[in-house]
Amino acid sequence: MLTLADVTKRFGGILALDGVSFQVRAGCIVGLIGPNGSGKTVMLNLISGLSRLDGGQILFRGDRIDGLPPYAVARRGIGRTFQLLKLFPDLTVRQNLELMRQPRLMGSNLQTMLASLPRVATGPSAEIDALLEMVGLHDKQRERAGSLSYGQQKLVAFLNVLCMNPEPELILLDEPAAGVNPTMINTLIRQVQHFRERGKTFLVVEHDLKVIMDLCDTVVVLDHGRRIAEGPPAKVRQDPAVMEAYFGR
Ligand SMILES: Nc1ncnc2c1ncn2[C@@H]1O[C@H](COP(=O)(O)OP(=O)(O)OP(=O)(O)O)[C@@H](O)[C@H]1O
Ligand SMILES: [Mg+2]
Secondary structure: EEEEEEEEEEEOOOEEEEEEEEOOOOOEEEEEEEEOOHHHHHHHHHOOOOOOEEEEEEOOEEEEOOOOEEEEEEHHOEEEEEOOOOOOOOEEEHHHHHHEEEEEEEEOOOHHHOHHHHHHHOOOHHOOOOOOOHOOHHHHHHOEEHHOOOHHHHHHHHHHHOOOOOOEEEEEEOOOOOOOOHHHHHHHHHHHHHHHHHOEEEEEEEEHHHHHHHOEEEEEEOOEEEEEEEOOOHHHHHHHHHHHHHHHH
């Protein structure tokens, strides 16, 4: 579904990604791990069109998407969450989700989104109800998103991606479990599994090994912008190069 071929990204003198190649097959959950600063978020930014490659190619369903702006990438069916939360804290939980369903807002800037707020539908939506039920946040839907616990806000951010219009086929998650308590991490794991069973594909950046072990079919390990290992999580975990990258320095 997604092919990264020799992806390279520089920031001045820093080679943030150095010819990284791997694939994400349809219906799979692929983990992208590595020490801090190894290039994981940079990779998600390149895939989602937020930053430009310096070399290589990114293909989604056989078509090149590198060079497309974020809204065009989103329209093709790629959604993402951010390492740092991006919710509207003063809108209610439900309004945050409703906002994502506005197709013409896809990838638009903050001003456009805010200007259109009064027009955002607040009518019933069985789909939003179902999503909120699933993660146990239905009774919080009228509360300000900013008043929820950090873990709850991260679940809302995850639901936000699922509410995108058009619905994404490939979902990129940047550290969905960071700062989330163990009970809610389990909720998150169940939800990702649930949506994979319904045909979604995931690329997950995560430091929490339990999440990686529970979820991923394959793991790609980055270190200093290079791919140093790839394989099933149990195997990658024992790879000497991976242990060296995490614990050797
Ligand atoms: N906009 C930028 N300008 C300059 N350097 C950047 C920029 N974005 C990332 N970098 C650098 O690229 C490298 C990779 O950063 P990246 O954010 O991808 O790390 P990461 O693997 O996501 O780490 P973490 O686990 O801490 O989130 C780092 O050296 C970082 O400082
Ligand atoms: Mg990061």
